[in-house]
Amino acid sequence: MKRVITADVTIIGGGIAGLWLFRRLNNMGYKALLLENETLGGGQTVKSQGIIHGGIKYALSGNLTKASECIAGMPARWLSSMQGEGELDLTSVKVLSDHQFMWTPGGFGSRMAAFFGSKALRGRVDPVSKSELPEAFNTSAFKGKLYKLNESVVDIESVVRALIDGLEDRLIKVDWENDTTLKLNDDKSIVGIEIARGDDHCLIEARNFVFTAGEGTGDLLDRWGLESPKMQLRPLHMVMVEHDYPHPVYAHCVSTDIVPRLTLTSHPSENGRWVWYMGADLAESGVKRDPKDLIEKAKKELKKLMPWVDLGGARWGTLRVNRAEPKQNKLLRPDAAYCKVIKNGMVTWPTKLALAPNLSDEVIKNLEEQGIKPEGNEGFVAENLPRPEVTRPFWEGHLE
Ligand code: FAD
Numbered sequence: 001m002k003r004v005i006t007a008d009v010t011i012i013g014g015g016i017a018g019l020w021l022f023r024r025l026n027n028m029g030y031k032a033l034l035l036e037n038e039t040l041g042g043g044q045t046v047k048s049q050g051i052i053h054g055g056i057k058y059a060l061s062g063n064l065t066k067a068s069e070c071i072a073g074m075p076a077r078w079l080s081s082m083q084g085e086g087e088l089d090l091t092s093v094k095v096l097s098d099h100q101f102m103w104t105p106g107g108f109g110s111r112m113a114a115f116f117g118s119k120a121l122r123g124r125v126d127p128v129s130k131s132e133l134p135e136a137f138n139t140s141a142f143k144g145k146l147y148k149l150n151e152s153v154v155d156i157e158s159v160v161r162a163l164i165d166g167l168e169d170r171l172i173k174v175d176w177e178n179d180t181t182l183k184l185n186d187d188k189s190i191v192g193i194e195i196a197r198g199d200d201h202c203l204i205e206a207r208n209f210v211f212t213a214g215e216g217t218g219d220l221l222d223r224w225g226l227e228s229p230k231m232q233l234r235p236l237h238m239v240m241v242e243h244d245y246p247h248p249v250y251a252h253c254v255s256t257d258i259v260p261r262l263t264l265t266s267h268p269s270e271n272g273r274w275v276w277y278m279g280a281d282l283a284e285s286g287v288k289r290d291p292k293d294l295i296e297k298a299k300k301e302l303k304k305l306m307p308w309v310d311l312g313g314a315r316w317g318t319l320r321v322n323r324a325e326p327k328q329n330k331l332l333r334p335d336a337a338y339c340k341v342i343k344n345g346m347v348t349w350p351t352k353l354a355l356a357p358n359l360s361d362e363v364i365k366n367l368e369e370q371g372i373k374p375e376g377n378e379g380f381v382a383e384n385l386p387r388p389e390v391t392r393p394f395w396e397g398h399l400e
Contacts, residue, residue, distance in 0.1 A: 005383075015045040017214075019164065020088070022170070024360045026167055030372075036171065037175060037180075040388050040389065052075050052079075054075045071354060074355060087357070089162070100148075100153060103145070128148050146251070157392070171388055172388075189344050202384075202385065212348050215322055229340055233324055239277075242314060259280055263279045275399075278298060326340075337362055338351060
């Protein structure tokens with residue numbers, strides 16, 4: 001059977017970029033579909049630390065540019081949605097922490113105090129007094145200083161579920177190796193995406209196709225036959241440890257370097273323990289280490305930085321993961337969402353979880369410029385096609 005489904009916008013890739021856009025376009029009345037070839041949220045999104053950054057990290061490099069002002073607006077966008085007052089309904093999202101900390105180990109105190117007190121950061125970073133220390137740091141063994149940032153940390157699985165709730169019939173599981181093909185015109189504009197399963201040949205047509213496939217966008221650009229834009233990958237080697245220490249930590253441990261020494265977030269595991277997930281310099285410099293060696297380094301770092309924490313009986317693991325971004329000179333970190341219009345498509349990378357709202361703004365602006373307006377989507381479904389599942393937490397199967 002040959003059939004055609006006609007959408008206004010077809011989104012390819014169900015990480016945070018695609019899912020935020022999918023929900024927003026559908027709410028606006030666009031007929032929007034989303035195609036995913038693995039699990040929803042299962043790429044970089046679930047492997048992220050879930051921090052809704054407001055760009056304070058850029059201040060560490062003395063680099064509060066216009067682009068970092070873009071990220072400064074993101075925590076408020078997420079927060080208003082999580083409070084039921086924003087562009088999306090994210091009231092069901094689990095907020096793991098509504099703030100996090102910058103943490104300076106003993107010895108850096110006065111230099112960092114001057115920095116955090118600087119004009120650029122006034123009102124965005126508050127010193128924490130001894131009497132207000134969170135439980136994980138409330139010990140005489142802690143010799144450093146803490147500064148509180150109003151940046152929340154969210155549970156990713158709950159974000160994914162909130163973004164697809166009620167829209168499941170507009171999600172499609174695809175398999176580019178076996179049954180899915182990008183159909184092109186001679187001028188490289190996109191005809192549609194064909195899904196051929198047995199006798200069922202379904203052509204997904206749309207007025208615009210938005211590529212939000214993270215690392216997978218590299219392969220899709222090859223299928224599209226485009227030389228540019230090019231993608232860059234920044235590899236990370238993250239460490240995780242599941243243990244009995246009862247207090248969660250959400251903090252960047254900073255020294256005098258641009259990259260924090262360690263960023264630590266805490267995620268509840270199914271057996272009631274915390275999984276501490278560790279990134280920043282530990283993960284960047286850890287790329288060259290094998291897992292055993294990196295775990296040893298992480299153990300030493302934690303012993304140095306939090307000697308009061310007993311991690312006996314812990315289960316450890318590491319996770320190699322790439323950040324996928326538009327290519328930049330010298331592997332610099334892009335600090336605003338990227339969106340490029342090509343024919344009747346758009347190639348995008350959010351470059352940060354936090355920047356998903358910014359990416360959706362860019363896409364919507366481009367759709368409007370092309371005269372693609374919402375005309376209602378009631379009853380719109382992609383019938384008789386398989387649906388993708390939602391990701392499970394990132395540490396499953398990685399701890400021993
Ligand atoms: P992804 O999440 O990778 O999603 C792409 C999706 O597309 C996947 O589901 C994939 O299966 C699918 N896909 C791939 N190919 C195809 C195809 N051919 N067809 C259909 N679907 C396809 N940012 C923050 O703001 N805060 C943080 O705390 C943070 N921590 C991070 C920690 C780590 C270790 C990493 C790696 C990144 C972190 N980031 C963070 C960055 C953030 O995670 C990413 O920028 C963001 O998740 C990218 O989202 P995405 O939707 O573009 O990509």
